[in-house]
Amino acid sequence: MFIFKLQSVLEYRINIEEKIHNEFSEKKRELDTQRLVMKSLINERNNLIAEMRNMQDKLVPADNFAVHFSYVKQVRENEKKQKIIIHQVKEEVEGKRKELIEAVKKRKIMEKLKQHHTEEYNSNLRNLEQKASDEMSVLKHGRRGT
Numbered sequence: 001m002f003i004f005k006l007q008s009v010l011e012y013r014i015n016i017e018e019k020i021h022n023e024f025s026e027k028k029r030e031l032d033t034q035r036l037v038m039k040s041l042i043n044e045r046n047n048l049i050a051e052m053r054n055m056q057d058k059l060v061p062a063d064n065f066a067v068h069f070s071y072v073k074q075v076r077e078n079e080k081k082q083k084i085i086i087h088q089v090k091e092e093v094e095g096k097r098k099e100l101i102e103a104v105k106k107r108k109i110m111e112k113l114k115q116h117h118t119e120e121y122n123s124n125l126r127n128l129e130q131k132a133s134d135e136m137s138v139l140k141h142g143r144r145g146t
Helices: 007-056 062-145
Strands: none
Touching: 007 062
16 A cells, blocks of 8 residues: 655645635635725715715705815725725735745645655556566466476
8 A cells, every 4th residue: 555655745735725725715805895895985986976066056055065075085085095905905915826826836746746656656566566477477387397
């Protein structure tokens, strides 16, 4: 029975890959969430601007208009901050992607090594079986001749 001497290393690399994959997935979900926040800020800003346009047609106190204008400014500032957050999370996602690719490479190297060792073991086993079979044939042939 073949036992891969580096099985614990392979299992370790598999565990590391799974851990990094989970972290990568978590970062992608965070990026999606941050994009949704940005989308809601843009929608909020567009709704406020539409409200302000409607206010122009009506008699509305100037302070109401000013409050809306200030709020639009604040939403735009929030959008700028959100763009920075999205950019940072994108960089984190890309970093995790690179880590994941490296972990996959390391795992595949170990799996190739295991496969190579398994094939080598099986080849040696076949050779031993062939030698034993040949030896049995020689012994049988030797008995018949006597």
